[in-house]
Amino acid sequence: MTSTDNTPFNPPGTPGYAEATASFQLAAPVDPAGAFTARSIDDVVRAVAVARHVSRPLLLNTTGHAMGRTAPLTDSLVLHPLLDQPLRVDPDTRTARVPAGKTWGDILPEITRYGLTALHGSSSGVGVIGYLLGGGISFYGRRFGLAANSIRSLTVVLADGDVVEASGTHRPDLFWALRGGGGGFGVVVEAQIDLVPMHRVLTGMTVWDPADAARLAPAWQTWARDAPPEITTSFRMLSLPPLPGLPPYLAGKRVIALDGAVTASAESDLPAAQRILDEMLSPLSALAQPVADTWAVASPQALPLTHLDPLQPVAFESDSALIQEIDTSDWARALEAGPSLTAFELRQLGGAFAVPASNGGALDHLTAPLLYHGVGLAGEETARDLKAVRAAIQPFVTGYTAPNFVDHxxxxxxxxxxxxxxRVERVRLAVDPTGLFAGDAAPTRD
Ligand SMILES: Cc1cc2nc3c(=O)[nH]c(=O)nc-3n(C[C@H](O)[C@H](O)[C@H](O)COP(=O)(O)OP(=O)(O)OC[C@H]3O[C@@H](n4cnc5c(N)ncnc54)[C@H](O)[C@@H]3O)c2cc1C
Known part of the structure; x- marks a missing residue:
C-alpha cells in the first residue's frame, strides 16, 4: 500500500502522522498504516470515505487518554478529530455546542464566565466527547449524575458518510447507544450539552500520614454512604514522584489524600457547602491529625486542578472495578497490597450517580457505591501490584466496570x-454493517 492510496491519511514518518497519532497513553503504541488530523466536518467525511474505499478499519484518537482500550490494529487508519470550530455557549438555554477535539481545559474558561459549568472529569486534558460517550464520572456527579445524561444531541459522521443528528427526537436509537455504548458508531463531530449553574465550588485536598489509612478509610466509607449529594469525593493512597511544583507534603511521599468538590450553585449556598465539608472532615480529623488541608472556595474553573492528574503523556497501567463497600477488616490488606502504585483510588458514587435518567442512554447510572481505580507507571511492579490489589478487593467486586476507567x-x-x-450491538450493526469502526469499539463484556 502506498501513501497515495490512503490520501489524506499521512504515512508513518511524516509530521502529519506524528501529529495525528500523538497520544497521552505512552504504553499503547499508536502505529497505524496512516493517520490524519481532520479540521472540518468535510475532512471527516473525506477520511471516512477513504477508509471505506481502501477497506481499512478506522480508529479515533482525540487525546489518546484511552488509547490502550481498543485492541491494536496496525493495518488501521487513525483519525484525529481537531475541528477548527469555536465552542458555542448559550447562557440563556444553558447549553454549549462542543466541536470534536476540544478538551475540558479548552472549554471550561468560556463556560464558567457565565456562572455555569459542565460535568467534566478530574483532568483538564481529557477530550470532552470521549469522556461524555463513556459515561463521565465527575466531582459534580452525586448531585447531577453521569455526564452522558447531560448530552442533548450529537452530530455524527456515519460509516456511509452521512452526517446525522442523534437526539431524543432524531435517530433516538443511535442517540441511546452512543451514550455509554462503547464507541465504534461513527465520528462525533459535535456534542450539544446541558450546563449547570455553578457560582463557586469548595474544593481541595486533605492529606494524612499513610499510617492512619486503615482507620480513616472505613470512617470515610461510612460517611460516604449517606453523604449529601452536593459533595463528591475521592479517597486515595497516593504516591506522587518528586515533581517540581508539588508541595513538600506530596512530592516523593506516600500519603492518604481525600479530595473532591462541594457544589455552591449560588452564593447563598456557600454556608451550607462549608457545613457539608466540615461534617466530612471533622470526624476524620479527630481520628487522625491531617498533614495538610487545602480545601477552599474556588471558581469552578479551578476544579480540574484539584486531583493533580498528569497533563504530560505518560506510560501507565491501571485496573478498575465498580465495587461494594469494603469490610472494615479487609481495608488494611487492600490499602497495603500495591505499594508501587501511584494511586489506589476509591471514587465516591451514590447520590444522582445511582439514579437512571428519564431519557438516558445505554449507560445512564451506576448502582455501585464505589469505583476502584488502581494506577501506576507501566511495568512489572505495577502489573504485580494491580493483581495483588485486585485479589484483596475481589470479595467486593460487583462484576461491572465504568467504561471510562477501563484503560486496556x-x-x-x-x-x-x-x-x-x-440492543447496543443491533444499533452498531445497523449504522456500521461492514465494521468500519469495529476496531474503535471497546468490548463491553469480558
Ligand atoms: C489522567 C486521566 C484522568 C481521567 N479522569 C476521568 C474522570 O475524572 N472521569 C471519567 O469519567 N473519566 C476519566 N478519565 C477517562 C477518560 O474520560 C476516558 O479515557 C475517555 O475515553 C478519554 O477520551 P479522549 O477522547 O480524551 O481519549 P481517546 O483515547 O482519544 O478516545 C477514547 C475513545 O473515545 C471515543 N472518542 C473520542 N473522540 C471521539 C469522537 N470525536 N467521536 C466518537 N468517539 C470518540 C473513541 O471510542 C475513542 O476510542 C481519565 C483518564 C485519564 C488518563
Whole structure:
C-alpha cells in the first residue's frame, strides 16, 4: 500500500502522522498504516470515505487518554478529530455546542464566565466527547449524575458518510447507544450539552500520614454512604514522584489524600457547602491529625486542578472495578497490597450517580457505591501490584466496570446487562454493517 492510496491519511514518518497519532497513553503504541488530523466536518467525511474505499478499519484518537482500550490494529487508519470550530455557549438555554477535539481545559474558561459549568472529569486534558460517550464520572456527579445524561444531541459522521443528528427526537436509537455504548458508531463531530449553574465550588485536598489509612478509610466509607449529594469525593493512597511544583507534603511521599468538590450553585449556598465539608472532615480529623488541608472556595474553573492528574503523556497501567463497600477488616490488606502504585483510588458514587435518567442512554447510572481505580507507571511492579490489589478487593467486586476507567482492552470489563448489550450491538450493526469502526469499539463484556 502506498501513501497515495490512503490520501489524506499521512504515512508513518511524516509530521502529519506524528501529529495525528500523538497520544497521552505512552504504553499503547499508536502505529497505524496512516493517520490524519481532520479540521472540518468535510475532512471527516473525506477520511471516512477513504477508509471505506481502501477497506481499512478506522480508529479515533482525540487525546489518546484511552488509547490502550481498543485492541491494536496496525493495518488501521487513525483519525484525529481537531475541528477548527469555536465552542458555542448559550447562557440563556444553558447549553454549549462542543466541536470534536476540544478538551475540558479548552472549554471550561468560556463556560464558567457565565456562572455555569459542565460535568467534566478530574483532568483538564481529557477530550470532552470521549469522556461524555463513556459515561463521565465527575466531582459534580452525586448531585447531577453521569455526564452522558447531560448530552442533548450529537452530530455524527456515519460509516456511509452521512452526517446525522442523534437526539431524543432524531435517530433516538443511535442517540441511546452512543451514550455509554462503547464507541465504534461513527465520528462525533459535535456534542450539544446541558450546563449547570455553578457560582463557586469548595474544593481541595486533605492529606494524612499513610499510617492512619486503615482507620480513616472505613470512617470515610461510612460517611460516604449517606453523604449529601452536593459533595463528591475521592479517597486515595497516593504516591506522587518528586515533581517540581508539588508541595513538600506530596512530592516523593506516600500519603492518604481525600479530595473532591462541594457544589455552591449560588452564593447563598456557600454556608451550607462549608457545613457539608466540615461534617466530612471533622470526624476524620479527630481520628487522625491531617498533614495538610487545602480545601477552599474556588471558581469552578479551578476544579480540574484539584486531583493533580498528569497533563504530560505518560506510560501507565491501571485496573478498575465498580465495587461494594469494603469490610472494615479487609481495608488494611487492600490499602497495603500495591505499594508501587501511584494511586489506589476509591471514587465516591451514590447520590444522582445511582439514579437512571428519564431519557438516558445505554449507560445512564451506576448502582455501585464505589469505583476502584488502581494506577501506576507501566511495568512489572505495577502489573504485580494491580493483581495483588485486585485479589484483596475481589470479595467486593460487583462484576461491572465504568467504561471510562477501563484503560486496556485486556482488562476485565462489563458495562451493562446482556439485554442492553444485544440492543447496543443491533444499533452498531445497523449504522456500521461492514465494521468500519469495529476496531474503535471497546468490548463491553469480558
Ligand atoms: C489522567 C486521566 C484522568 C481521567 N479522569 C476521568 C474522570 O475524572 N472521569 C471519567 O469519567 N473519566 C476519566 N478519565 C477517562 C477518560 O474520560 C476516558 O479515557 C475517555 O475515553 C478519554 O477520551 P479522549 O477522547 O480524551 O481519549 P481517546 O483515547 O482519544 O478516545 C477514547 C475513545 O473515545 C471515543 N472518542 C473520542 N473522540 C471521539 C469522537 N470525536 N467521536 C466518537 N468517539 C470518540 C473513541 O471510542 C475513542 O476510542 C481519565 C483518564 C485519564 C488518563
Amino acid at each position: 482492552f485486556t482488562q476485565r470489563q462489563r458495562t451493562y446487562d446482556d439485554r442492553t448489550r444485544v
